[in-house]
Amino acid sequence: MAEGLRERKKRQTRQHISDVATRLFVERGFVTVTIAEVAEAADVSVNTVYNYFPAKEDLFLDRSKGVVDRLSRWVRGRPAGESAAGAVLRELREAVEGCSPTVGLFEGYADFMKVITEADTLRSRLWALQQESLLDLVATMRAETGAGEGDVLPDLVAGQLAWMHGTVMGWIGTEMVKRRKPAEVSRQALDLIDEMEELLSEKVLTYAVRDA
Amino acid sequence: MAEGLRERKKRQTRQHISDVATRLFVERGFVTVTIAEVAEAADVSVNTVYNYFPAKEDLFLDRSKGVVDRLSRWVRGRPAGESAAGAVLRELREAVEGCSPTVGLFEGYADFMKVITEADTLRSRLWALQQESLLDLVATMRAETGAGEGDVLPDLVAGQLAWMHGTVMGWIGTEMVKRRKPAEVSRQALDLIDEMEELLSEKVLTYAVRDA
DNA sequence: TAGCTTTTTGCACCCCCTCAAAACTTGAGG
């Protein structure tokens, strides 16, 4: 059942196009670069690009799928005895603490944010993806807590978690774009997370504690 | 200083185009209707449309300016002794309570939401407008509380208020689109606001109390 | 090699949006 040449080439061209596009976007901005240029730089036909990526935004957002569903993954993977909010706070702190400017949370994050912030459509798509992922989170918590159909608490808590996550990541992004020292950004990010924890009510902080 | 014929005509055509476009969008959806159709229905040239509205989205979002900066207006206009969050909660309740399906908060809101939800670009633009308005809110609270430059508390609280407002309005919107009875929607919306109030920490609920 | 499937490509088309220059309307003065 070895992967045939066809599928390998397919994966390669897709990856190649995505790489070339990302490089061009980071270099010259999302709006400036045209699909025709991407195709030419990747040595492919324009329609081949559209064959792999339905819209221009997908050329860039494709590789950020992992970032989008991070909330759900964090909550789903939390240890016993930890609440949903607690898991997100802990993961956020770990991500910020254990990061150098070239690995983990910060890896290419400044470039990423710079491209995102200058393109309305990109922000819109990313937001839509996160909204979709939020539904997963709500479903997860609803299943875990056994919440009823009409109970809106899971939705509200999920919204709070999303707000928290989005605010921290957004703040980090803007600070990284400002080209500050990563160490300083990390320290202030931890302060920010602390302050945010204080703004969460006891109800949110203790919601959906995973049982042993 | 009477308004000349010129400016009156200008206002009329702008209003006319906006009306026609909105009607078409509600009837047939945002993406389906083309600018050319709007121009033809309004008995105007295509470029005249672009002359008044820079982008297709502006044809619809133009009239929702008042909705976007509602948060700022609510906070700025709150009476002495009331906190920022308290003002938003009170205004939300008043808006929901004092509304029939044809006036106030609910006036055309179902149509509005239906058009918005089916168009990514519209959601994006609306979101951007609200983000802009959020900066005003942050600036307002920063000035009122005398918060320092590096203090992120105003940003965090403003984000919380925006989350609250957005969640309630979004929920109402989706329920209205589902064509439920307005009275029922109102009642459940009040419950939702109550639950949301419980999820706000004491710190948020008492932040930026306006002094007498 | 022949024949099948999948991928790539070129072509025509629609739509959003921009720009510059005509054609027209309005406002003010003689």
Next chain:
DNA sequence: CCTCAAGTTTTGAGGGGGTGCAAAAAGCTA
């Protein structure tokens, strides 16, 4: 009533995103 400058509308050309289709190229199988 006429004229002229200013503003408004229209016209036309053009670039870029996106879709559908049929032909060519490349991979797979016998």
